[in-house]
Amino acid sequence: MVPAVALEGITKIYPGVIANQDVDWTLEWGQIHALLGENGAGKSTLMNILYGMTTPDSGRILLEGREVLIASPSEAIRLGIGMVHQHFQLVGTLTVAQNILMGMEPRRWGLVDTAAAHERVRALADRVGLPIDPAALVEDLPVGMQQRVEILKVLARDARILIFDEPTAVLTPQEIALLGQVMQRLASEGKALVFITHKMREVQAVATHVTVMRAGRKVGVADPRKATAAELAALVVGRPLKAPPDAPASEGGAPLLRVENVSCRSSRGLEALSEVSLEVRAGEIVGLIGVEGNGQSELVEVLAGLRPVTGGKVLLAPRSGGTHVDLTRATPRARREAGIGHVAEDRLRRAVLKPWSIADNLVFDRFHLAPYARAGRLDHAAIRERGANLLARYRVKAPDAQTAVGTLSGGNQQKVVMARELDDRYHVLLIAQPTRGVDAGAAESIHDEMRALRDRGAGVLLVTNELDELLALSDRIGVVYHGEIVAWRARGTVTREELGRLMIGGRMTGDLGTPA
Amino acid sequence: MNAFRNLAWSLAAVLAALLTGGVVLAVSGYDVADALGALLKGALGSPNAVAETLVNMTPLLLAALAVALGLRAGLFNIGVEGQFLMGGLGAVVAGYALPGLPGGLHMLIVLAAGMASGAAWAAVPAWMKARFGAHEVITTIMFNYIAFRLVGWLVRVPLHGPGSIPQTRYIAEGAHLPVLLADTRLHAGFLLALAVAGGLWWLLWHTPWGMAIRSVGLNPEAAEYAGVRVVRTLVGSLALSGGLAGLAGAVQLAGVDHRLVEEGFSAGYGYDSIAVSLLGANHPFAIVPAALLFAALRSGAGLMQIEADVSSQIISVLQAFVILFVAAEAGLRRDREFKAARKAAAVAPPSPPAPPQDPNLPAAGATSGQGQEA
């Protein structure tokens, strides 16, 4: 049988990195083909080439045996290729129907025929079994529904080859299961599906074929129903990963950070947190998990002083001990001076200045303090010295500390942030998504640094979307749902399945809202 | 230094802009050689012409430093023209209302009064930005129009000096900036402007406040996160930017005009300074030669108008071309650097893989006003 897609000898080079080197790859009709690999392994580049978002430097693309040039997404769409993007390509201020039919709207006298458009979307949604309200504004829909709009957008253009880019990153376990069913149904209709992922579990759940990529090359193919997760992982990383240390949960010491009945609003003015209380003790890592958008990001911003509260209190024990001080209305600077460090979840938006050097970024939170500032002037020698020291200690891959942070990889940028924040200036750390966009090797060393910090007696509040990371690090786990912490569990007393259920507001048991 | 390499590239863009200006002259039916000859002669043809060029350069340099400081903090201060005028107003009042002060002291008070008036005039839009998010581009322009009307009225009515011409009284002799070169108008303000350029460089790269300003200019959200007091920094730097513009006005008043007239005091220095700052990539040192170039154009334009009958307004056209060409050159340079980096990567694959860089992101330190967003 002629394969749906055959890529031959694809090579693509970006400044400083070979994204794809000599990749051969085929996709058959009816397959659900997983492209597995770490960040930067070249999966997305390969699919961007197939979708016409970028062109290869060399190599051929064969569609049903015929060589094609795909110079643009419109070309790809014409050829029956569609892409469901990880970052939804949706206009929030337009309706579902307007988004799905963008550029192919039914018209009457030059105007968009809204009734016909709604009818078409409804018919399509019924046919593929993804019901949706065509008149709803996209920005009002939950994330899972927004993804549905993305999928319908692709299907409305009669795509027969569907590319899913990290489709599960923002979904709840239940939504993931539903997506799996949709994908299986599409495959059973004879469509060819590719999905890009770095999660073994999902590969084993839905994929019929898997191709593993590493450092721009195809390093193996496997049958996901036969290969074990460990075998796949070894292929992905290129070496076996060490198992996380299985230490007992830390009991924790004196409470350092006390959050009492804190409420706040989201950027859109809706209630994001309602009367959340928690404690972070010395020498423990408190992990919070929840589906994105349930208030955990806002909680971190409130604690860092970047978002005002509408009620409640934030109290911090001084490093020297003694009574808690009220920081509810303190500025970010005052909180840092009181000893709260913060690893922001969006690195490039908040945590680093890309044009600045590593050394300057490493004093971003303290350049106004001695020894970096003396008598109103900057001591560049002291700044350089700190840069060189931390560069070595955190093994940041860069020529020297004067290198601009923007030229580093995501993992190395994150190491710079960690090196700055996991510092003895702070005895309470707010750490959000510490390994987002970071490769597995760097993630390992970041986790080690977090454990070391905890062991030195700091209190850590960890917010993450990665269940594995949460389970590997946290001494206590809180589940955030609809702006509340709906359950607390101690380390080792909770399963992934139970957490998944709690994250979508499943039945809660016993210890609601009280620290374990 | 990076800024100087950028300046070298910018020179090519300036030449292209001047060439385009020449084409405009030719199309208008002028003898281009005659016109440029007169321009050069007017700018540099005699010791006095050189002195006049430096006299023109002084307020231009100070005002451009004001624009650059704003842009470093991510603020586009288009209100320099109005702040310049308010600086002149503060200076003239301090200059005639305080007679009998010792000369040197009076001069300092006049300059300080000008600087304070400019700073106060800029502080209001700064506050509006910090408190209400009102965009400084529109608010500072509105403040320009208000300043023109306000000063126009003040000079016409309450501060009207003796005589029928709408102008204020002259400032005391002791408040004049001393002349540096006999028989020319070149005054000590020129040296002061050079010193301020050095001072601004020191402030931006050798003090914690300067570092805070640069961080806010690059990314205010990140600066807030890191503990920088963003509002204070924004308001402070726009006020200081206004202060420098006010100083420019005070220097012009105490060094050249000695009284405030109803119209024509600032003569567009405030607007020209935007082009100068952009040409100098908002770097205090690179702004010095940029200011010299524009001052030469400005002082040569007078003779060009007399000898070749070319309207001196051609200078504004040239300035716009300079901004457009320099900005376009920066855009092309980003493309070039991207392609070069790609070629280098193809020859020697580096071992630690970096993520693909987005070719569409602006390079650091480009003419784009340091990452400010509208």
Place this chain on the structure above:
Amino acid sequence: MEPAILIGLLAAMLRLATPLLLGSLSGIWAERSGVVNIAIEGMMLTGAFAGYVVAERLLDAGVFDGDGTGHLWIGVLAAVMVGSLLGLVHAFWTQRFRTDQIVSGTALNILAVGVTAYALRLVYDVGGSTKLPETLPAILTWSVNGKDGPVGVSFTPLMVLAVVLCLLTHVVLFRTPWGLRTQASGEHPLTLTSLGLSVLATRYVNMAISGGLAGLAGAFLTLEGIGQFNEGMTSGKGFIALAVMIFGRWKPLPSLAAACLFGLADAMQIFLQTLGVEVPAEWLQMLPYVLTLVALMGLMGRSRPPAALGQVS
């Protein structure tokens, strides 16, 4: 108050609101597609100049006689075309060279001031211009008899056209495929890219429309207003139009109301002067600028601009 005074005020308001409405529509077309256009001021000024010069030259050359309006309409067309050209330059610089949109806009404003002043001297050898014998005549006049003779409201062609264009902008922006593309280009341009639709083409076309509308506003000032061109005659109207647009929350119909409000403030200023109120003229002239500042303070934080506005693409 005598009704004649109110009618006079209404007439002045409509006259002063028209360029602001056209300017705010210019801003809407640009900003809804994601391009900040602070060069409306310069486009207006250049349009005012081009419209005047073309009409005046045609008359002077005897191509048209002073009785008809043909030369005026060709002037209007010239103003629109020159405005569009500047709009395309702004689009080219910001999209091709990825120049900061504020920088490019500022350069065009400086260029407009320089070019119009330079060309004025080139053509007429003086700093001012002579008055055209006629401006575009009213197509409908409604007048009443006041104590000093009849007072009326004139509806001139460009005034009516401005309102029609406002309604048209509303329909196109919210009801046509092109309008949805424009909104996507301003909110989330990658949406278009991912569907194979061109963000660049959307922005170029919209900037040409934006420039044309600003040029039309300029033509209104010279060809329907005072019948002559003066240096810097727009005196900030292009910036005030941006405030009108913000006040109208980037929507055409609310902008119509906002333009009337700003026009009324301007009309009050002129009216107080003619009534001989004991306030210096300069103080009254400050009114529109102060109102703009108040509007910006009151509304900037509460209305939401297009999400991708001003981003370097």
